Amino acid sequence: MRQLISIDTSVSPELDPSRNYLRTVEYLEPLFAEAGLATQRVAIPSEHAEGRTGRLNLLAHRRSPDKPRLIFYTHIDTVPAQGWPAFTPRLEQERMYGRGAADMKGAIAALLLGLHIAKDRELKYDTSVMVTTDEETSQASQIRYVGQSLHPLPGAYFFSLDSSFGYISIAALGVVQMDIRVKGRSVHSGMSHLGQNAVEKAAPVLNALLDLKREVTQRRSGVPVNPGTGLTVMEPRLNINVIRGGLKVNIVPDECIISVDRRLIPEENTEEAERELIRTLTTVEGVDWEIDNVVRIPTVPSLQDPVVDELVGLLRDVTGQGSAYGEMGSGDFGPVVRLEWGAKLFGLGVIRADCNIHGKDEFAYRRDIEDLALIISRFIAPA
Numbered sequence: 001m002r003q004l005i006s007i008d009t010s011v012s013p014e015l016d017p018s019r020n021y022l023r024t025v026e027y028l029e030p031l032f033a034e035a036g037l038a039t040q041r042v043a044i045p046s047e048h049a050e051g052r053t054g055r056l057n058l059l060a061h062r063r064s065p066d067k068p069r070l071i072f073y074t075h076i077d078t079v080p081a082q083g084w085p086a087f088t089p090r091l092e093q094e095r096m097y098g099r100g101a102a103d104m105k106g107a108i109a110a111l112l113l114g115l116h117i118a119k120d121r122e123l124k125y126d127t128s129v130m131v132t133t134d135e136e137t138s139q140a141s142q143i144r145y146v147g148q149s150l151h152p153l154p155g156a157y158f159f160s161l162d163s164s165f166g167y168i169s170i171a172a173l174g175v176v177q178m179d180i181r182v183k184g185r186s187v188h189s190g191m192s193h194l195g196q197n198a199v200e201k202a203a204p205v206l207n208a209l210l211d212l213k214r215e216v217t218q219r220r221s222g223v224p225v226n227p228g229t230g231l232t233v234m235e236p237r238l239n240i241n242v243i244r245g246g247l248k249v250n251i252v253p254d255e256c257i258i259s260v261d262r263r264l265i266p267e268e269n270t271e272e273a274e275r276e277l278i279r280t281l282t283t284v285e286g287v288d289w290e291i292d293n294v295v296r297i298p299t300v301p302s303l304q305d306p307v308v309d310e311l312v313g314l315l316r317d318v319t320g321q322g323s324a325y326g327e328m329g330s331g332d333f334g335p336v337v338r339l340e341w342g343a344k345l346f347g348l349g350v351i352r353a354d355c356n357i358h359g360k361d362e363f364a365y366r367r368d369i370e371d372l373a374l375i376i377s378r379f380i381a382p383a
Helices: 002-006 018-034 101-117 140-147 189-194 198-216 270-282 306-319 333-340 366-380
Strands: 038-043 056-062 069-075 090-092 095-097 126-132 157-160 168-172 174-183 237-245 255-264 288-297 324-327 344-347 363-365
Touching: 002 018, 002 101, 018 038, 018 056, 018 101, 018 126, 056 140, 069 101, 095 101, 095 366, 101 363, 101 366, 126 140, 140 333, 157 333, 168 306, 174 198, 174 270, 198 237, 198 255, 198 270, 255 270, 270 288, 306 344, 306 366, 333 344, 363 366
Parallel strands: 069 126, 069 157, 157 344, 168 324
Antiparallel strands: 038 056, 056 126, 090 095, 095 363, 168 344, 174 255, 174 288, 237 255
């Protein structure tokens, strides 16, 4: 885990981690081989990585085609870090600190340990591992490309290690994000009667969106969530997270951009959520607007399956507690797995609410890593 954290795989529009992706794959390959898995590099063509180059994924296999298909999902990229020695890992009071410790290099270490424990046992599953890139930006097209090397996929079990610890994740929120561009006409502020102030025209748009927010946030899902979130069931969200407008205090602005983030519970769908947003905008009179940069990620519907029940039981055996909950988060991996491949997705990782993922002094608990390794070993190969 120290070695993984020390390789800076942070990714953003300004950072290209391709060289360190290669370093990480080169480091992991022999470790999976030592655990009894055959490795396979998959170079991602730039057209499947939104024009980015140097994207290299790693697959590891212990195939038994006559058994149920199981695929572990991981990613090696992290968010950037500033203001702390994020890539100099340290162990203090049984916590491993460093960028990616919880999200999600600690879970990769747990997987390797679990595979080592089960190395000499017969596996219950036709097993593969995905080590992917660019999860922190966008990776759906990469996932689809890698999927060509993972068949059969329909009906397969996907075990996501990019998850929380303490419960099994069985559902996730969907997303509709959009920029609402309110249009005006720019003039000198002293001659404002000749212009149209886009920032001021945005005010009734904001009010209409806030009215919709009050309606949306009254809805409830039938899927429970971890009580540690302060919620009992999954809830939808509508947040106005960015407003951009104006060039200078003495210039009437000709546009104002409102960025909206709508999170959907499993009972909702992206098409209706988008239509609902647009219907709301059309109720605002006297404002010229247009929609731009729409992002749509479907929800991951709740999974009910005996394998989830088995994993909950293992979690309780090892830690003394456990249940199955929906996640109040989103991602583009789950919809590909569930809706495009017809596979079954659940998750368990080493992320806790206090681990400060994406923040300063991110850490993972050593005990959680060891417990996850034991759960994985018992799940794939009962002693």
